[in-house]
Amino acid sequence: MSAMRVLKCDLTVIGTGMAGSAAALFAASRGLKVVQVGRSAEIIFASGLLDVLAVHPVAEKKKWRDPWAGIRALVQDCPAHPYARIQTGAIKAGIKEFLDFMEGAGLAYRRHAGRNVEILTSMGTVKLTHAVPETMWPGAEALKKKDPCLLIDFRGLKGVSARQIAQVQKRRWPDLRLACLEFPEMEGFSEVYTERMARALESSRYRHKLATAIKARLAGAKAVGLPAMLGISNSRQVAADLAERIGAGLFEIPGMPPSVPGLRLKEAFERSLPAIGVTLFSQEQVFDVSHKEGRGFVLGIGRAEVEQTVQSKGVVLATGRFIGGGLHAGRQRIRETLFNLPVYQPADRRCWHRKEFLDPRGHPINSTGLQIDDLFRPLGKNKQPAFEMLFAAGSILAHQDWIRAKCGSGLAIATAFAAVDAFLRI
Numbered sequence: 292m293s294a295m296r297v298l299k300c301d302l303t304v305i306g307t308g309m310a311g312s313a314a315a316l317f318a319a320s321r322g323l324k325v326v327q328v329g330r331s332a333e334i335i336f337a338s339g340l341l342d343v344l345a346v347h348p349v350a351e352k353k354k355w356r357d358p359w360a361g362i363r364a365l366v367q368d369c370p371a372h373p374y375a376r377i378q379t380g381a382i383k384a385g386i387k388e389f390l391d392f393m394e395g396a397g398l399a400y401r402r403h404a405g406r407n408v409e410i411l412t413s414m415g416t417v418k419l420t421h422a423v424p425e426t427m428w429p430g431a432e433a434l435k436k437k438d439p440c441l442l443i444d445f446r447g448l449k450g451v452s453a454r455q456i457a458q459v460q461k462r463r464w465p466d467l468r469l470a471c472l473e474f475p476e477m478e479g480f481s482e483v484y485t486e487r488m489a490r491a492l493e494s495s496r497y498r499h500k501l502a503t504a505i506k507a508r509l510a511g512a513k514a515v516g517l518p519a520m521l522g523i524s525n526s527r528q529v530a531a532d533l534a535e536r537i538g539a540g541l542f543e544i545p546g547m548p549p550s551v552p553g554l555r556l557k558e559a560f561e562r563s564l565p566a567i568g569v570t571l572f573s574q575e576q577v578f579d580v581s582h583k584e585g586r587g588f589v590l591g592i593g594r595a596e597v598e599q600t601v602q603s604k605g606v607v608l609a610t611g612r613f614i615g616g617g618l619h620a621g622r623q624r625i626r627e628t629l630f631n632l633p634v635y636q637p638a639d640r641r642c643w644h645r646k647e648f649l650d651p652r653g654h655p656i657n658s659t660g661l662q663i664d665d666l667f668r669p670l671g672k673n674k675q676p677a678f679e680m681l682f683a684a685g686s687i688l689a690h691q692d693w694i695r696a697k698c699g700s701g702l703a704i705a706t707a708f709a710a711v712d713a714f715l716r717i
């Protein structure tokens with residue numbers, strides 16, 4: 292490897308999920324020279340909703356309309372939770388900066404000031420979340436007012452069923468009607484996919500045909516709900532144009548993975564982070580890392596072998612848990628895959644899961660991860676920071692069960708904000 296190929300930077304972010312992308316955004320916006328590396332992340336499975344906190348304690352399934360009050364209760368009960376190391380003002384500032392950036396990247400979100408919003412899911416349940424893509428917002432309004440609403444199913448589409456939604460909601464929202472349509476030019480297909488439909492709807496020809504089919508079934512409905520499929524890179528324009536052609540409010544219903552809103556996030560990051568100066572190695576991985584006193588970290592990046600060496604003053608480790616690849620569950624122990632950092636975990640594999648799959652307390656394996664100090668630095672074996680300039684953010688952090696607490700994206704963004712702030716302070 293020649294010295295010519297060494298790329299020098301202030302901060303390397305490992306991970307291109309929600310936490311890694313937020314960290315790259317915060318660092319580049321503060322003038323740091325940033326390298327970001329990662330393979331496809333959990334993000335393409337995500338619903339696109341931005342949860343901050345909706346449930347605590349998880350065992351009681353207590354729901355919070357005010358996420359900030361929920362966080363106050365959470366940090367009092369669980370002082371080791373990552374949220375306990377961040378001031379509420381900093382969590383709010385990080386989320387606002389993230390949402391402003393996404394709006395600039397063409398992916399606007401809507402939210403209420405100070406309270407969670409209720410949103411209909413593809414299962415027919417109602418979920419409390421903090422912010423929703425603007426293409427889903429009219430659904431929150433329609434749900435609140437119980438407007439006469441037409442839900443669309445597409446023949447051949449799996450994972451979303453308007454019939455199931457109407458069945459679950461029939462007492463709460465009686466004027467929900469159903470229509471099952473063929474997607475234009477995919478008539479007779481035994482299976483259709485939201486990503487393909489979303490890309491097709493970026494063309495006005497498909498929008499015209501779909502609007503004509505929906506209009507014929509409208510019968511006075513004030514709002515129309517569709518699976519999340521209103522375009523990928525220009526969902527705002529696709530939704531506005533289709534709504535105008537139909538002559539009714541139009542909203543997306545968040546669906547099962549793989550998800551179009553998740554793809555939108557991924558593509559928006561890949562477009563917009565390089566535009567603010569991030570050197571992005573997408574679909575690549577860090578193979579090896581070493582640390583030398585006075586020189587910082589040296590990282591080898593590539594697909595099948597090391598193709599690029601990076602020398603970096605600091606690193607934000609945002610490699611996720613098991614799906615992302617930051618943690619690996621071996622036969623006996625869970626290990627951290629890059630730095631071999633100590634992982635907080637149950638003493639024994641037999642304690643990873645409780646006996647009942649649906650135990651309301653969740654499973655201990657879902658709170659495993661890295662323990663950190665107040666500057667978001669992972670602790671080494673001696674309980675001191677493993678490296679002065681190594682920080683961690685996102686789902687790899689211990690003492691949190693983001694799926695049950697409904698805090699996935701909020702936790703990722705807030706901890707990324709705190710990690711970058713700590714790097715700058717040190």
Ligand SMILES: Cc1cc2nc3c(=O)[nH]c(=O)nc-3n(C[C@H](O)[C@H](O)[C@H](O)COP(=O)(O)OP(=O)(O)OC[C@H]3O[C@@H](n4cnc5c(N)ncnc54)[C@H](O)[C@@H]3O)c2cc1C
Nearest residue numbers: 306307308309310329330342577610611615685686699700
């Ligand atoms: C099915 C599903 C639904 C979700 N729904 C919601 C929701 O409704 N609301 C919400 O708020 N959140 C939701 N989330 C959560 C959210 O999208 C994020 O997954 C979560 O916040 C964790 O993000 P992360 O960045 O910490 O980890 P991940 O998304 O797992 O990202 C880890 C990254 O690290 C990279 N990586 C790992 N090892 C290496 C290596 N050696 N070299 C380079 N890169 C590496 C991976 O390639 C990946 O890019 C959902 C997630 C899933 C999976």
